[in-house]
Amino acid sequence: MPERVDASGTVHWIGAGLSTGSxxxxxxxxxxxxxxxxxxxERAAEALGRLGLTGRAEPRPYTLxxxxxxxxxxxxxxxxxxxxxxxxxxxxCVDRRAHFACSSYVSDAVLRQVPAALDAGVVVLTEAxxxxxxxxxxxxxxxxxxxxxxxxxxxxxxxxxxxxxxxPAVPNDFRYRFSxxxxxxxxxxxxxxxxxEGGTERTAERPWExxxxxxxxxxAFEAYPNRDSVPFVQQYGLPTAWRPxxxxxxxxxxxxWRRAWAPVFEELKAGDDERIAALARxxxxxxxxxxxxxxxVVLAVSLTVNARSGASWSGGYLLxxxxxxxxxxxxxCVSRPLALGVRHVLDGxxxxxxxxxxxxxxxxxxxxxxxxxxxxxxxxxxxxDGDGGRDGDGPVGR
Numbered sequence: 001m002p003e004r005v006d007a008s009g010t011v012h013w014i015g016a017g018l019s020t021g022s023x024x025x026x027x028x029x030x031x032x033x034x035x036x037x038x039x040x041x042e043r044a045a046e047a048l049g050r051l052g053l054t055g056r057a058e059p060r061p062y063t064l065x066x067x068x069x070x071x072x073x074x075x076x077x078x079x080x081x082x083x084x085x086x087x088x089x090x091x092x093c094v095d096r097r098a099h100f101a102c103s104s105y106v107s108d109a110v111l112r113q114v115p116a117a118l119d120a121g122v123v124v125l126t127e128a129x130x131x132x133x134x135x136x137x138x139x140x141x142x143x144x145x146x147x148x149x150x151x152x153x154x155x156x157x158x159x160x161x162x163x164x165x166x167x168p169a170v171p172n173d174f175r176y177r178f179s180x181x182x183x184x185x186x187x188x189x190x191x192x193x194x195x196x197e198g199g200t201e202r203t204a205e206r207p208w209e210x211x212x213x214x215x216x217x218x219x220a221f222e223a224y225p226n227r228d229s230v231p232f233v234q235q236y237g238l239p240t241a242w243r244p245x246x247x248x249x250x251x252x253x254x255x256x257w258r259r260a261w262a263p264v265f266e267e268l269k270a271g272d273d274e275r276i277a278a279l280a281r282x283x284x285x286x287x288x289x290x291x292x293x294x295x296x297v298v299l300a301v302s303l304t305v306n307a308r309s310g311a312s313w314s315g316g317y318l319l320x321x322x323x324x325x326x327x328x329x330x331x332x333c334v335s336r337p338l339a340l341g342v343r344h345v346l347d348g349x350x351x352x353x354x355x356x357x358x359x360x361x362x363x364x365x366x367x368x369x370x371x372x373x374x375x376x377x378x379x380x381x382x383x384x385d386g387d388g389g390r391d392g393d394g395p396v397g398r
Contacts, residue, residue: 004352005097005121007345008074012037012098014062014089015080016047018180019103019129021327023335026374027078028056030343035070037062064088071096076345078102078338082184086110094120099345103129103338105227106354118353125350128341128357129334131164131299134371135249136357137337137364138162138301138317138378139236144361145382146305149313152239156307157199159245160238161300163214163223165252166330169294169322174287175257177295179330183280188251189268190276193225196247201230207250208265211258216300217318222257225250235359242305252298296322297329299378319378336376340367 009032013024016038028034034057038044044059060066067089071077075098079089086102087109093100094116106126117124127133139162150156166179178185193207204210207224214223229249238244258265267279302316323329341357344350358364372378 003121004123004348005074005099007076007099007348008072009033009346010072010075011035011078011342011346012060012067012071012075013057013078013080014067016044017080018328019331019334020047020051020080021331021335022051022375023332023337023339024057025051025053026336026339027342028053030346031076034058035060037067064092068092068096071098073097075099076101076342078342079104082181083107084109087113090117090124093117094122097122099123099125101125101128101338101342101345103127103133103334105132106356111354114354121352123345123350123352124354125341125345126354126356128338130297130330130337131162133337133357134319134333134376134378135162135164135299135301136236137368137371138299138319139232139303140358140361140364141368141380142301142303142315142317143236143238144364145315146303146313147237147239150242150305150307150311153241154307154309154311156239156242156305157245158238158242158247158303158305160236160247160303161214161223162249163216163221163252163301164299165221165223165297167252167254167296167298169296169329171254171256172287173260175254175260176287177293178284178287178289179295179328181280182284183277186264186268186276186280186283188226189265191227193227193229193250195225195229195250196233196244199243199245206265206269208258208261211253213255214252216252216298217320220255221298222253222255223248223250224253235356252300291325294323295328295330296320297333299333313383315380315382317378317380319376321377333376336374337367337371340370340374 011031011034014037036044036057037060041059041061048054079102083104090100097120168177193204211222211224214221225248299319304314306312321329
């Protein structure tokens with residue numbers, strides 16, 4: 001296997017949108033050199049000023065050609081661009097033997113380049129944000145504890161749910177606050193979702209029609225499935241002797257969201273791409289985000305296992321964070337985990353080839369401990385038989 005390219009210490013952060021937050025500042029503490037690439041140099045400089053990083057990172061006007069011209073072996077490229085733009089960026093990284101990181105799911109176009117990246121000694125870090133990202137860390141931690149308590153070979157059934165949402169800290173009539181591009185929000189709702197319910201695989205062609213009431217720490221929310229949950233049964237390492245009664249990864253919304261969005265859903269059912277793009281612009285204008293608004297991020301991941309022997313185990317992680325005047329909750333929760341992953345690229349602890357935020361219990365414990373120190377607090381509740389342990393209901397950092 002080719003040797004992993006040593007990190008040069010230079011980080012290229014591409015994009016300064018809503019999810020770019022204090023993670024960039026954290027990288028300025030650990031990287032030898034940081035460049036922020038944005039639409040124009042002026043916009044990049046403005047973003048650095050907003051983040052208090054003027055003079056600590058270099059503004060650059062982004063084009064793929066301009067970035068490629070400055071890439072050196074061992075540099076790290078962090079993409080905050082839309083997912084379809086990751087593959088061309090990765091291709092440039094492989095060509096220049098630079099490492100790549102993003103917070104998005106692994107696309108087929110990215111996956112096809114992983115063998116070439118491995119041959120070049122390049123790290124490809126993906127799914128290292130909030131969702132996907134922290135949710136993976138939570139899931140691996142819960143599954144590992146349940147396996148100790150119940151046993152891999154013990155016949156059992158389980159219920160797993162992982163719901164994440166960015167919502168307004170103060171509920172509004174629309175029951176939502178845009179924390180990423182409105183068109184992306186609408187297109188996600190137009191994509192079918194596959195999940196397990198009642199022990200059976202199901203597909204929701206219109207995910208909002210599968211919305212259910214969901215309690216989080218006693219608070220009423222609404223939740224619906226998102227994307228394809230089923231492959232994560234294997235990714236999270238759930239034993240084959242256990243059978244899923246419920247396995248859902250999805251989206252969390254405030255109570256009353258489905259009713260408030262009823263007119264939007266009618267448009268989604270009838271509209272073509274052009275109309276949906278126009279609708280996204282209309283919604284952005286009708287529901288603008290102001291400097292006075294505060295967002296809230298809620299990520300709730302839970303696992304309950306019931307063995308045929310009568311033994312049971314239950315646990316759950318909860319991240320519930322409100323933004324402040326310095327930074328939105330979404331920016332913190334996406335950029336901090338991603339910056340942590342980049343730090344592990346810089347220190348050489350991630351191997352060449354594809355890495356997700358967490359693929360083992362050991363890594364999830366390590367990263368969660370570091371995130372708690374880095375200002376992304378969460379709690380863990382564990383109840384059940386066996387020696388899986390109990391961490392209590394306080395802040396978790398171990």
